[in-house]
Amino acid sequence: MGAALRLEALGVGALRGVDLTLVPGEVVCLSGASGSGKSRLLRAIADLEPHEGEAWLGETSGASLPAHRWRARVMLVPAESHWWAERVGEHLVTPPAEADLAALGFTAGVLEWEVARLSSGEKQRLALLRAITVLDEHPGEPGALLLDEPTANLDEATTRAVEAWLSERLRQRGWPTLWVAHDREQIRRVAHRHWQIEGQRLVERESRPWT
Template identity: 35%
Template sequence: MNSPGVQPVVELKGLTRSFEQGGVRIDVLRGVDLTVRPGEIVALLGPSGSGKSTLLQAVGLLEGGFGGEIVIAGHSAEKSDPHARTILRRKHLGFVYQFHHLLPDFDAVENVVLPQLVAGTPRGEAEDRARQLLSALGLEHRLDHRPSQLSGGEQQRVAVARGLANRPALVLADEPTGNLDEATSDRVLGEFLALVRGEGSAALIATHNERLAARMDRVVRLHEGLLE
């Protein structure tokens, strides 16, 4: 997993991010260095407000304004135009958020099919992939249910399947079980980690929960804008 010579999935070099608030400069990230290698599951630990979501937005190429360098699968994001950055994000990255953001008028399979269609996957192949992922997460009997017909844990399982649908090299997850009770959180996280490992993806998972972080391969801590 950490063999020398293996190209990292993501490299952050001196990443910085600052905001102006009420005329005061706030340095959220102050020079973050991080390498995540293929197949590695890394917990990004820190309290609320520490900048975890900002760091994930940077890695996910979701907004600008960052200093330093972001390299995704060997490609420098800073040297890429907006179209190339979109291709990088679509080809290499998957996302799972604290709130599932499922499309309410589509069933579980359709929610997992849609990102695959955007990426150019034929519909039949996309539907097979969706059913396989959802079944791996224990939802084989809920495939045609819409989000409103699913429990919170089931909704988040669909979101996990959607995040992995396009076989991303790296899954970015921001408090992916933070909206669930403890027992459901434990189950969903276990299924999430097992699926990520089974797919051979890497993951960077933001959490404030030490107990959940301990289940991952490596823990990095964000403190005062730097990783420890």
């Protein structure tokens, strides 16, 4: 179910006055120098860090929901994913479709793997799958994705495969997505708009026609 993700006067750290609306299914890439506040902004939107202003998903504000419910709909995939159980499958309430596993380079056997054996790139792909599985558990509710360099540890071929898989999911589900990225070629491939943090503000760099 698609709904807009709207930021109103959001501020965290040195970054102030962020006003930005992502329409359903839109991908906005965010870049900026190291330490400029990209990850903190995503964490603020997910209500994981104290902030000014407000984030809205459709007609629902983050302040109006219990934190765990908001974070289950505005889903943050951090650069370093968190794992709390021994095996991969223990982190997934609903088993993923075999087609999704295959698109990300896995078979169903990965669910029995110990997390300790995963490479950083495998963790990134499985964290993405976990996030989308959670959003898909409530198909009648709107959702959004916050992605912090989700392909940073992947080779070029795997990066392209993940991009294609994500693009199809976003098209089908209509989730607005804020995607932190530094690779300008990737930004050109996946983004409808590109914003950059400069100093204490967000500046729009480029966009392509939205349909």
